[in-house]
Amino acid sequence: MFSFVIKRLLVTVPMVIIVVSLTWGLIRLAPGNFYSGEKKIPPAIEKNLREKYGLDKPWYVQYGKMLGSVLRGDFGNSLKYEGQSVNSILGRTLPVSATLGLLAYLLALIVGITVGTIAALKQNSRLDYASMAVAMLGISIPNFVLGPILVLIFSLSLYWLPPARWGAFPSANVILPVLTLSAIYMAYIARLTRSGMLEVLRADYIRTARAKGLTEKQVVMRHALRGGLLPVVSFTGPALAFLITGTVVVERVYALPGLGNYFINANLNRDEPLIIGIVAFISIAVLIFNLLVDIAYAYIDPRIRY
Amino acid sequence: MKEERTATEQGRDANDPALTTLGTPPTAPVQRQDADIIHPTAELAVGEADIRTAGRGEVLAGTSLWKDAWKRLLKNKLAVFGLIVVCIIVVVSIIGPPIIAATTGYTYDFIPPDSRLNKSFPPFTAPDGTFSWTHPMGTDNAGRDILARVLLGGRISLAVGIISTIVSLIIGISYGATAGYLGGKTDDVMMRIVDVLYAIPYMMIVIVLLAFFGGRSPTGQLFLLFAALGAVSWLTMARIVRGQVISLKNQEFVLAARATGVSTGKIIFRHLVPNTLGPVIVYATLTVPSVMLQEAFLSFLGLGVQAPLASWGSMTTEGIQNLAVFPWQLIFPGVTMALTLFALNFLGDGLRDALDPQMRKF
Numbered sequence: 001m002f003s004f005v006i007k008r009l010l011v012t013v014p015m016v017i018i019v020v021s022l023t024w025g026l027i028r029l030a031p032g033n034f035y036s037g038e039k040k041i042p043p044a045i046e047k048n049l050r051e052k053y054g055l056d057k058p059w060y061v062q063y064g065k066m067l068g069s070v071l072r073g074d075f076g077n078s079l080k081y082e083g084q085s086v087n088s089i090l091g092r093t094l095p096v097s098a099t100l101g102l103l104a105y106l107l108a109l110i111v112g113i114t115v116g117t118i119a120a121l122k123q124n125s126r127l128d129y130a131s132m133a134v135a136m137l138g139i140s141i142p143n144f145v146l147g148p149i150l151v152l153i154f155s156l157s158l159y160w161l162p163p164a165r166w167g168a169f170p171s172a173n174v175i176l177p178v179l180t181l182s183a184i185y186m187a188y189i190a191r192l193t194r195s196g197m198l199e200v201l202r203a204d205y206i207r208t209a210r211a212k213g214l215t216e217k218q219v220v221m222r223h224a225l226r227g228g229l230l231p232v233v234s235f236t237g238p239a240l241a242f243l244i245t246g247t248v249v250v251e252r253v254y255a256l257p258g259l260g261n262y263f264i265n266a267n268l269n270r271d272e273p274l275i276i277g278i279v280a281f282i283s284i285a286v287l288i289f290n291l292l293v294d295i296a297y298a299y300i301d302p303r304i305r306y
Numbered sequence: 307m308k309e310e311r312t313a314t315e316q317g318r319d320a321n322d323p324a325l326t327t328l329g330t331p332p333t334a335p336v337q338r339q340d341a342d343i344i345h346p347t348a349e350l351a352v353g354e355a356d357i358r359t360a361g362r363g364e365v366l367a368g369t370s371l372w373k374d375a376w377k378r379l380l381k382n383k384l385a386v387f388g389l390i391v392v393c394i395i396v397v398v399s400i401i402g403p404p405i406i407a408a409t410t411g412y413t414y415d416f417i418p419p420d421s422r423l424n425k426s427f428p429p430f431t432a433p434d435g436t437f438s439w440t441h442p443m444g445t446d447n448a449g450r451d452i453l454a455r456v457l458l459g460g461r462i463s464l465a466v467g468i469i470s471t472i473v474s475l476i477i478g479i480s481y482g483a484t485a486g487y488l489g490g491k492t493d494d495v496m497m498r499i500v501d502v503l504y505a506i507p508y509m510m511i512v513i514v515l516l517a518f519f520g521g522r523s524p525t526g527q528l529f530l531l532f533a534a535l536g537a538v539s540w541l542t543m544a545r546i547v548r549g550q551v552i553s554l555k556n557q558e559f560v561l562a563a564r565a566t567g568v569s570t571g572k573i574i575f576r577h578l579v580p581n582t583l584g585p586v587i588v589y590a591t592l593t594v595p596s597v598m599l600q601e602a603f604l605s606f607l608g609l610g611v612q613a614p615l616a617s618w619g620s621m622t623t624e625g626i627q628n629l630a631v632f633p634w635q636l637i638f639p640g641v642t643m644a645l646t647l648f649a650l651n652f653l654g655d656g657l658r659d660a661l662d663p664q665m666r667k668f
Contacts, residue, residue, distance in 0.1 A: 015502060015505060015506070018502070018506075019506050019507075019511070022511060023510075023511060023514050026511070026514050026515055026518055026519075027514065027518055029518075030518035030519055136648060136651055136652065137644075137648060139647075139651060140595075140644050140645075140647040140648035140651055141640075141644040141647075142599055142602055142603070142606075142619075142622075142640075142643060142644065142647070144602070144603070144606045144619070144622055144623075144626075145622055145636070145640035145641075145643065145644060148622070148625065148626045148629050148636050148640070149636070149637070149640070151629065152629060152633055152636075156629065241507055241509070244507060244509070244510070245509050245603060248607070249603065249606065249607075252606070252607065253626065263510070263513070264513070264607055267513055267514060267517035267518070267609075268517060268608075270517075270518070275514060278510075279507075279510055279511075279514075282507050282510060283506070283507060286505065286507050287505055290505060
């Protein structure tokens, strides 16, 4: 187990370098420059600009500089947001995205597991069919359609909730974004829980548990859920990747100052240090998170050994 | 026929493609159990009955895998619903635009020259506020017919979904089949590369790619989308095909082919790949909606399909900007898209149950 974790952590470094290099290569291969716009820049000014940002040096020097900044964890200053370092932007936007993602995933876990378990226990009942149809609907409605429709209903028609902007965490602003983001996970988790539980409920150890006279509640909570939730645990890894694209959408829809929103703007502004910073940060986060999921998986499922 | 299929299925279970060499199950792996334990649905019971009758010596001649699967698919009401809706949407988006152009004279990029029309009209409303059949879905900010644009969006979304899936099929099948058939070190290296690629948040790289290389021309952007989305969605396909090929490659027909001197390339593509088609088709049908969703996501961000072309995603973005005043600009493309994805997902699920009952996950 220990050597497995070390190995995976060591793999993380080259992986991040690969991702960052790929991103950097794409940015540099693209025609144009961050300063090239509508107006023609006089050659003297262009020369100064190139000197200032080190663009006059050979590509490998620039590449080395970029790689060094990633390895040090100091990505320099943003080109667009002048006077702000990439790290300060990361520090400011990350809490927004993380709160959003975490709350959405928690909500999805609670609702999804409950619905999935009930559906599995009442398999082939109307309740089962209805909840699975709703779950399929949740998977099929894109979040950028769901979000505006929720705004239309709850903000623009009923005037219950604010339609946009971010407040501090316990505020009404959080409700609609979290709901929008978590819908698809609720649906996935409900489906995964149902299928996992259906398989487990037929297993011999559940029959044993029933045979020794445990109540149905004990059988489900103590014995079935542990096995039935394995698919949900392994979904957590891919879910993080979805969650990143999901937060991008939700932050765009609700105009939230999160990481995703800044990432898209950085791309539109060709803000290279900010793009590299966010890509590196997210890659590390995804890799570490996947590792944590694998470790959790081994703890829950004793049949898995690394 | 029956026996042969069960044998391959058991073979595949032994070489479960869902498990990576790093020990990370990529998507929702299900604990494999013996075939006689999992019987969650009625559809499976049908298959069982077939086997039992076969055992009693009833004639099963003429029931090919495909006919059998088709029969099972038709028994699944939701899948049939999905199939019908998908067919309707495909047909309507192909024949719809010419019909609209012929009857009302509107095309997806036709902007009425009348300057008073610089306003979006609700569904079934003429410029003077009376009832009219001209715009069943209303018009957008520039006065363009939303129905015509939704249908064009359908064409584009379906084209992106299908073409990118084909791209991912070509890469995934060649890669997975080669790795699986060659085995050994080659297989190790090739699958390790897939593992590495799996862990990359590729959507970020696609965003960078489209932001920096896109925006030249609407058609150029479309080709970039096909390539980018196809290039990132072949990984699971490669794993599935590899698993299948490994379970097949030691069977007699491959040995026979090798004995008669068929080349390695031909064995892979003429003998092995056709036998993996069942799971491949199932996964491909589920790839189409997910690619369509990714296309819409990118178009929503302004990085995908560009004006004057329309996609459901880009129409949604415009709709959000005018949400409070002209909600129909969002609702029609949004609902059409949700309905299409809904239908495609049901169809994919149904096909999975019909073609490959053992793969059933939900």
